[in-house]
Amino acid sequence: MTGDLVGAPVHRLEDAALLTGTARFTDDIELPGTVEAAFVRSPHPHALIRSVDSTAARNLAGVHAVFSHADLAPLLTRNLIPPDNPTLKFAESTRAVVLAKDEVCHVGEIVAIVLADSRYVAEDAVALVDVAYEVLPSVSDCRDALAPGAARVHRDAPDNVVATFRAEYGDCGPAFAAAAHVLPLSLRQHRGGGHPIEGRGIVARFDPATEGLTVWSSTQGAHRVRDALVVLYGLDETRVRAITPDVGGGFGSKHIVYPEEVVVAGAALALKRPVKWIEDRREHFLAAIQERDQYWDIEVAADADGRLLGLRGSMVHDQGAYTLLGFNVAHNATLAVPGPYLLPNYRLDVTIAATNRVGTIPVRGAGYPEGTFAMERAMDAIADELGADRAEIRRRNLIPADRIPYELPLKARDGSTTHYESGDFPACMEKALESAGHDRFAERQAAARDAGRYIGMGVANCTKITGRGPFETGIVRIGPSGRITVHTGAMAMGQGIKTAYAQICADQFGVDPGAVKVITGDTGTVPMGIGGFGSRQTVTAGSSIHLASVEVREKALKTAAHMLEVSDRDLDLKDGTISVAGVPDLSVSLADVAKALSGAIGYARPKDMPPGLEASVNFLPTGLTYGNSAHVVEVEVDVGTGGVRITRYLVVNDSGRLINPTIVEGQIVGGVAHGIGNALFEWMGYDDAGQPVTTTFAEYLLPTAPVVPNVEIVHHETPSTVNPLGVKGVGEAGVIPAAAAVMSAIESALAPFGVRIRETPISPPRLVELIGEAKAGS
Amino acid sequence: MTGVGELPETRSVTLSVNGERHEIDVETRMTLADCLRRKLGKTGTHLGCEHGVCGACTVLVDGRSARGCLMLAVQANGAEITTVEGLASRGGEWHPLQQAFHEHHALQCGFCTAGILTSMVEFLGENPDPTEDEVREALSGNICRCTGYQGIVRAVLDAAGRLRARNGAIAP
Numbered sequence: 001m002t003g004d005l006v007g008a009p010v011h012r013l014e015d016a017a018l019l020t021g022t023a024r025f026t027d028d029i030e031l032p033g034t035v036e037a038a039f040v041r042s043p044h045p046h047a048l049i050r051s052v053d054s055t056a057a058r059n060l061a062g063v064h065a066v067f068s069h070a071d072l073a074p075l076l077t078r079n080l081i082p083p084d085n086p087t088l089k090f091a092e093s094t095r096a097v098v099l100a101k102d103e104v105c106h107v108g109e110i111v112a113i114v115l116a117d118s119r120y121v122a123e124d125a126v127a128l129v130d131v132a133y134e135v136l137p138s139v140s141d142c143r144d145a146l147a148p149g150a151a152r153v154h155r156d157a158p159d160n161v162v163a164t165f166r167a168e169y170g171d172c173g174p175a176f177a178a179a180a181h182v183l184p185l186s187l188r189q190h191r192g193g194g195h196p197i198e199g200r201g202i203v204a205r206f207d208p209a210t211e212g213l214t215v216w217s218s219t220q221g222a223h224r225v226r227d228a229l230v231v232l233y234g235l236d237e238t239r240v241r242a243i244t245p246d247v248g249g250g251f252g253s254k255h256i257v258y259p260e261e262v263v264v265a266g267a268a269l270a271l272k273r274p275v276k277w278i279e280d281r282r283e284h285f286l287a288a289i290q291e292r293d294q295y296w297d298i299e300v301a302a303d304a305d306g307r308l309l310g311l312r313g314s315m316v317h318d319q320g321a322y323t324l325l326g327f328n329v330a331h332n333a334t335l336a337v338p339g340p341y342l343l344p345n346y347r348l349d350v351t352i353a354a355t356n357r358v359g360t361i362p363v364r365g366a367g368y369p370e371g372t373f374a375m376e377r378a379m380d381a382i383a384d385e386l387g388a389d390r391a392e393i394r395r396r397n398l399i400p401a402d403r404i405p406y407e408l409p410l411k412a413r414d415g416s417t418t419h420y421e422s423g424d425f426p427a428c429m430e431k432a433l434e435s436a437g438h439d440r441f442a443e444r445q446a447a448a449r450d451a452g453r454y455i456g457m458g459v460a461n462c463t464k465i466t467g468r469g470p471f472e473t474g475i476v477r478i479g480p481s482g483r484i485t486v487h488t489g490a491m492a493m494g495q496g497i498k499t500a501y502a503q504i505c506a507d508q509f510g511v512d513p514g515a516v517k518v519i520t521g522d523t524g525t526v527p528m529g530i531g532g533f534g535s536r537q538t539v540t541a542g543s544s545i546h547l548a549s550v551e552v553r554e555k556a557l558k559t560a561a562h563m564l565e566v567s568d569r570d571l572d573l574k575d576g577t578i579s580v581a582g583v584p585d586l587s588v589s590l591a592d593v594a595k596a597l598s599g600a601i602g603y604a605r606p607k608d609m610p611p612g613l614e615a616s617v618n619f620l621p622t623g624l625t626y627g628n629s630a631h632v633v634e635v636e637v638d639v640g641t642g643g644v645r646i647t648r649y650l651v652v653n654d655s656g657r658l659i660n661p662t663i664v665e666g667q668i669v670g671g672v673a674h675g676i677g678n679a680l681f682e683w684m685g686y687d688d689a690g691q692p693v694t695t696t697f698a699e700y701l702l703p704t705a706p707v708v709p710n711v712e713i714v715h716h717e718t719p720s721t722v723n724p725l726g727v728k729g730v731g732e733a734g735v736i737p738a739a740a741a742v743m744s745a746i747e748s749a750l751a752p753f754g755v756r757i758r759e760t761p762i763s764p765p766r767l768v769e770l771i772g773e774a775k776a777g778s
Numbered sequence: 779m780t781g782v783g784e785l786p787e788t789r790s791v792t793l794s795v796n797g798e799r800h801e802i803d804v805e806t807r808m809t810l811a812d813c814l815r816r817k818l819g820k821t822g823t824h825l826g827c828e829h830g831v832c833g834a835c836t837v838l839v840d841g842r843s844a845r846g847c848l849m850l851a852v853q854a855n856g857a858e859i860t861t862v863e864g865l866a867s868r869g870g871e872w873h874p875l876q877q878a879f880h881e882h883h884a885l886q887c888g889f890c891t892a893g894i895l896t897s898m899v900e901f902l903g904e905n906p907d908p909t910e911d912e913v914r915e916a917l918s919g920n921i922c923r924c925t926g927y928q929g930i931v932r933a934v935l936d937a938a939g940r941l942r943a944r945n946g947a948i949a950p
């Protein structure tokens with residue numbers, strides 16, 4: 001490394017526009033002649049569409065068009081939404097469609113789009129579109145979906161099984177037979193939606209002069225949006241450009257290409273004028289992805305000392321009506337189970353079940369919270385069985401530092417095995433316990449109980465796969481202006497990655513991060529991009545940008561050496577100027593070097609130097625890198641009301657080398673808040689037919705300032721060995737063990753009653769119920 | 779909803795936004811937030827739920843915080859409105875809250891930020907020396923999905939100090 005910006009708590013470059021109201025989110029894009037869209041959505045969980053009559057809607061003043069499947073079909077090459085994953089085998093009936101043709105399979109599925117002068121008029125017109133439905137039987141709960149004789153989610157499917165798979169290594173049979181303890185656990189896990197405060201949205205413009213289609217979309221994957229539009233409308237790659245303006249959070253809910261994006265772009269092609277659609281919150285509840293339900297029936301085997309011998313069982317995952325991405329949530333959940341622990345034998349049989357609810361894909365954490373929850377509940381169950389301390393049981397099972405690198409024969413989706421290449425899991429937990437005063441907690445707890453107060457301390461550990469490849473481009477360019485720009489396929493959605501990337505780049509040129517302009521999420525400037533998910537972008541794009549910056553720096557120094565007729569080893573690069581060491585007057589600016597390399601007349605250029613002061617790098621990680629964390633939580637439970645107050649929250653986190661500790665801490669705290677939501681508040685309810693019953697923020701509760709505690713963070717930096725920066729991803733680190741730690745703490749507080757928590761989220765009334773049941777059972 | 783063939787009713791209203799007077803015709807059903815964003819180009823005010831819970835749309839109407847999504851533009855006729863664009867001084871110097879938000883990493887995506895800033899301007903006006911619990915309580919009407927609130931709470935406490943110092947300096 002050259003400068004000292006990497007690792008510095010630099011204030012964010014993104015802030016100024018956001019703080020003064022001059023940022024540009026999708027809804028802030030106003031193109032002349034824009035018409036606004038509203039969607040006609042299915043009010044039924046499952047129905048046949050007999051007819052769509054939009055006459056009255058079309059006749060409303062201010063309405064330009066109403067398109068249903070029949071109207072847009074001629075423009076589309078097919079009615080199926082990408083991604084096209086050739087290796088994924090699943091029930092064809094669950095392939096998502098662009099527009100419902102004759103069957104709708106969840107409430108909120110789009111049936112038609114209305115285009116009008118304003119959203120107000122468009123919504124008036126939506127109410128005038130007359131859709132004749134024939135309601136079909138539906139299924140809401142994923143376990144019911146698998147019962148014999150269950151209603152079918154898709155009329156033509158033989159059953160509701162989307163796919164099955166097994167995660168396995170070792171041999172559970174003998175391990176369980178020999179175990180001193182075998183403990184069963186039935187877990188019901190629920191995670192709601194992403195709920196970024198900015199919903200989804202898209203503006204599409206067709207320009208007849210260039211035959212170009214430009215879309216501005218609030219997405220986590222601009223390139224995937226472009227690619228989908230290219231395929232679905234049979235367009236030329238070079239004629240379609242997807243741009244992501246400022247994005248108001250994603251958390252998974254903007255990670256796929258949605259039918260709405262495709263239909264809005266189609267409407268722009270058909271009308272030859274700009275079209276805008278901005279999701280409202282109700283639509284986000286109805287039609288944006290969620291993570292939702294998993295039912296685990298497992299048993300864990302341990303020896304007499306509480307050391308893990310095996311974990312086995314089955315899990316049912318609620319896929320919703322459509323397979324929008326694959327089985328990442330279920331798959332990741334199975335991968336997350338062993339986590340930082342020595343688990344010698346493992347077998348989990350997974351059934352992915354279709355339901356008449358909106359499709360599920362990963363929300364921040366992506367199945368890791370569920371797998372972690374399962375293992376951490378198992379740890380607590382073993383501790384309770386043995387009457388041992390919960391931290392002590394974990395201590396006995398954590399992978400010792402001297403066994404790192406550690407290999408698990410468990411395959412990730414890219415086919416690689418789980419390979420913990422760095423990290424010290426026991427040290428992280430000990431640090432967390434020590435900071436939390438764990439060894440003196442029992443005394444405090446006893447004193448509190450004497451005073452009639454129920455306090456508890458919980459602990460949970462996790463690992464998280466990060467830095468998924470295959471790559472993310474980093475382009476560094478210095479033009480004749482001397483200004484430095486970075487282009488990448490990575491996506492900014494509020495994390496602060498532009499600042500982090502600017503730090504990485506600026507370090508090579510001895511300039512302020514503010515002197516580096518970072519442009520993300522524009523397919524017009526970077527041909528390929530994967531996108532923002534899975535805590536991957538600092539690793540992939542960060543490494544590419546670092547390597548490209550180093551290359552440009554070297555190019556600049558060599559060229560300057562030629563121009564100054566000295567050796568490049570005698571040169572200093574600082575403040576955008578290259579000078580001969582000790583002779584500051586003998587210098588050239590980066591602008592001059594850029595001019596020389598751009599072929600400007602009169603500038604000397606080394607003959608063998610490729611033109612352009614720029615470099616483009618696609619760093620290919622040789623392996624995944626794993627972050628890990630230990631969370632310790634203290635709570636106080638009001639046994640009368642079931643109210644849970646989190647009084648202390650400690651995180652020890654290993655995200656490898658930190659680019660910007662402030663941004664990393666922001667990611668962790670935000671993740672913890674999300675995890676607290678999953679533990680105590682966020683519940684996406686459906687009735688037995690599949691009708692959503694929580695469709696406002698008054699019914700679906702997000703964590704607010706009074707319920708989220710201050711989170712104390714201790715960094716434990718073990719640099720990753722598989723990328724040049726030594727970084728690990730951090731976007732999801734905070735959320736993963738949070739619900740497990742909170743539940744552990746609640747159980748600890750309620751130990752006198754023997755309450756066992758086997759579900760997320762847990763509401764106050766439910767906790768009161770569990771206390772009652774535990775009292776009655778004891 | 780307007781019936782078929784019936785034109786939505788419009789009224790002429792006068793709004794003063796960040797000290798600038800506007801006389802405009804608005805549909806009676808248009809919300810204040812849509813009016814500010816669409817008709818007056820003040821896109822710094824955001825909509826996160828349009829049902830009064832998230833607080834992203836909060837603006838100051840005659841100095842009092844109001845949900846721009848729940849108030850109609852016609853209800854604000856004659857009022858003085860402050861949006862996030864009006865928080866900095868005329869010379870462009872940031873409000874102490876804006877400065878503190880920047881320094882304490884009180885925003886990530888920034889979509890909730892305008893509504894939080896305006897709410898906190900009102901709050902610190904009423905309670906210049908709040909405790910952390912009071913700040914958290916005051917923030918309970920604004921949802922932030924990104925930050926976990928920690929940076930926001932620190933920033934508000936810090937800004938309170940800066941404002942006290944500034945006001946103390948003016949009025950000893």
Ligand code: FES
Nearest residue numbers: 826828830833847
């Ligand atoms: S948009 Fe007004 S409160 Fe959410």
Ligand code: FES
Nearest residue numbers: 886888922923924
């Ligand atoms: S900063 Fe993203 S919602 Fe608050």
